Amino acid sequence: MTAPDSVLTSLAAPDPALLDRLHARLEAGAAAAGVLDLAYTTTATPVGRLLLAATDRGLVRVAFEGEDHDAVLAALAGSISPRILHAPSRLADAVRQLDEYFAGTRRRFELPLDRRLSKGFRLSVLEHLPRIAYGHTESYAQVAAAVGSPKAVRAVGTACATNPLPVVVPCHRVLRADGSFGGYLGGPQAKAYLLGLEAAA
Amino acid sequence: MKPFEQLVADHGAAVLRICRVVLGPGPDAEDAWSETFLAALKAYPGLPAGANHEAWLVTIARRKAIDIVRARARSPVPVAILPEAASTHGNPGDDGGLWHAVGLLPLRQREAIAYHYLAGLPYQEAAELTGSTPAAVRRAAADGVAKLRLAYRPEFPNESPAAQGAVP
Incomplete structure (x- = not known):
């Protein structure tokens, strides 16, 4: 005889790999439906981990660790939109160019920028x-x-x-x-x- | 308003558990999860401040899961509810026959387990969500778990009584 909580524990067992796959599917679905207002990722650099966030117009925010990434995302939810997902694919170009910059092989960024946070x-x-x-x-x-x-x-x-x-x-x-x-x-x-x-x- | 990513991180696993118990751990549950979070993302900016995020997501997930159950019922070729989709989640024998047994439960028992035991809704709220009564949800949850208890043999993963017909 198995204890009932053992049954429920097994039903509730987490499946992190599946959740990752579903998250990736949500990122793609949200972008295709035009409701991914803000995509973000983080990237490791010699000046610490940088948060990168982009709208469909371009890169809108770069933040140092010291700014507190969670606080920055919360502020973006208020100032731009709460439809925010961790969605690295929209930031792939930015990450690559930052890697090149920090490697000393890039002198100029060629990225669409969304300047809406500055007036x-x-x-x-x-x-x-x-x-x-x-x-x-x-x-x-x-x-x-x-x-x-x-x-x-x-x-x-x-x-x-x-x-x-x-x-x-x-x-x-x-x-x-x-x-x-x-x-x-x-x-x-x-x-x-x-x-x-x-x-x- | 929290970034939506926070809702996915906080409640994604709970919604997945519900979808899997109601629909079986296969592509249908994954579709229900995806449709739930996509619909929620669209509607999120209009959600009143202070709303209970998990309750809101569970309500959407219930609607999406029932849509899929109904689509299966309409489907000219019956789709097996039995979670043969274990093929996408490891070896079929590894779960001690549990998911096979879940697939044999009637929908109301699967829903009662999902919303009462896994989502943690009181019988009253689970009944409101599923259009039932608290007493019926209580009975369905207890009966469902009792059947799973009989079927579940985690220590003998290859000797699932459910697979051998011990559970009608």
């Missing part, structure tokens, strides 16, 4: 940043002048500090006028690492 002055600052060439830097004042508001040095700092697409949109190439780093979303070591990587390549 106004901050958006114009962030749109300027990719014009700072790989391995080069500008000061906050230079960026302010380049976007036509030479007095808005502090606002440039804020724009860089709230860059939703760090690494890909190179806010790490903006330094203080005296050459010191200034703040960085991913921490000063990450900024130093990225500048060192680009200087060495």
Whole structure:
């Protein structure tokens, strides 16, 4: 005689491989039905694990571990849509280009970007940043002048500090006028690492 | 609102257990799971704040499972409920005859086990979900589990009494 809870335990036995397969099927079905508003994945890099999130328009968010990935996803659920799935296939290009960047073999990202999280002055600052060439830097004042508001040095700092697409949109190439780093979303070591990587390549 | 991924992570296994007990551990259960979560993803932004996510998902899963049961009934070539789909989930003998025995239970007993024992719904709620009465759900759950207990011989995986006709 088998105890009844043994029967129920067996019926309830988890099947992680099957759940993985069903999850992959859900990712594909959701994308095909046009209801995968946000796909995300994470990828290991020398500056820690990065969270990557994309809408159907393009990459919308890159987040450092220090930003707390769960908190970032919760914020995206509020600001964009709660229809969020871990769906790496939409991020495959971004992951590959980041791998190449960190390997020193890529100097420019060629990815569709969804800029909807940035508006106004901050958006114009962030749109300027990719014009700072790989391995080069500008000061906050230079960026302010380049976007036509030479007095808005502090606002440039804020724009860089709230860059939703760090690494890909190179806010790490903006330094203080005296050459010191200034703040960085991913921490000063990450900024130093990225500048060192680009200087060495 | 939580990212939908969190709902899949928190409740995906529970919904799968329900679908497998109601439909057998094969492609039908996988279809029911997939349709449940796709429908839920579509509807999710309109879900009222504070809604019970698992209860909501279980309700959708019940509807999807019944759709499949009805489609089977309409099907000109009867589809075996018997979980020969064990072929996709390991060796048929490994479960001690359990899933074979589940497949022999009437639908109301499978539903009672799924929603009361596996989803953890009280008899009252399981009855509301399945259009039954609490007393009938209680009886169906008890009868179903009693039959499984007789059939289940995990220590002798190749000697399933159900397979040998010990259970009518």
